[in-house]
Amino acid sequence: MTLLRVEGLSKRFGGVVAARDVSFDLGPGEMLAIIGPNGAGKSTTFNMVGGQLRPDSGRVVLEGAEITGRPPRAVCRLGVGRTFQVAQTFLSMSVAQNVQMALIARAGRTRDLFAQADALYRDGALALLDRVGMRSEADRPIGELAYGDVKRVELAVALAASPRLLLMDEPTAGMAPRERAGLMQLTASIARERSIGVLFTEHDMDAVFAHADRILVLVRGEIIAAGTPEEVRADEQVKRVYLGT
Numbered sequence: 001m002t003l004l005r006v007e008g009l010s011k012r013f014g015g016v017v018a019a020r021d022v023s024f025d026l027g028p029g030e031m032l033a034i035i036g037p038n039g040a041g042k043s044t045t046f047n048m049v050g051g052q053l054r055p056d057s058g059r060v061v062l063e064g065a066e067i068t069g070r071p072p073r074a075v076c077r078l079g080v081g082r083t084f085q086v087a088q089t090f091l092s093m094s095v096a097q098n099v100q101m102a103l104i105a106r107a108g109r110t111r112d113l114f115a116q117a118d119a120l121y122r123d124g125a126l127a128l129l130d131r132v133g134m135r136s137e138a139d140r141p142i143g144e145l146a147y148g149d150v151k152r153v154e155l156a157v158a159l160a161a162s163p164r165l166l167l168m169d170e171p172t173a174g175m176a177p178r179e180r181a182g183l184m185q186l187t188a189s190i191a192r193e194r195s196i197g198v199l200f201t202e203h204d205m206d207a208v209f210a211h212a213d214r215i216l217v218l219v220r221g222e223i224i225a226a227g228t229p230e231e232v233r234a235d236e237q238v239k240r241v242y243l244g245t
């Protein structure tokens, strides 16, 4: 079964071809990594899937329904989640309240957002926090947490929307190597238990090769290789142009 099908996506910025004929499939519970040098077109590809950018050509199909060019809010409502940056969490609110807000928003009760954030959905928030290892920090202001812990809360916030597909553009940027491996491990196990497809980018090749089920290698907007970590590692072109070995 295909969760996400991307067919021939292309995008130019002036004279720069940021993506050229990018195609791939992603199944439920699958961890798919996009790797490639800076400027390869990874974020452009994410943004075309998430609705932040309209492709020049090509199609994005989610669970059989075409979503190409739909705005981000619509794409989100159809089950595509993104992990948000720190700036988008509410720093003075508690960890639990941040997750509760996401649960309340998901339920469409946005009018209750501030008035009832204390009481509503607390159990659901605590269960999600427990899953990401942050239950004990539930009542601390999120602004007090270490960076790596904020990243775990961001994952809980993303999960609160019950996504079918999660887009994670460099989720571990700025984290220490050990924390990074922990977050990737956690993401992979949650993806499998909930059948969530995960599309991610990551600079840390150890983390990619350890946690991706499949890897796409993007260079100058084009996929030059795709396959399992073993296949990609053994690919002569990848070794030559990207891994530098």
Ligand code: ADP
Pocket: 013, 016, 017, 018, 036, 037, 038, 039, 040, 041, 042, 043, 044, 045
């Ligand atoms: P990556 O995420 O792999 O580092 P990007 O998708 O951000 O790469 O960028 C791919 C190419 O497109 C780069 O050459 C970049 O400079 C260009 N680009 C990306 N976004 C824009 C934009 N909004 N306007 C102009 N050029 C852009």
Ligand code: MG
Pocket: 042, 043, 044
């Ligand atoms: Mg990028």
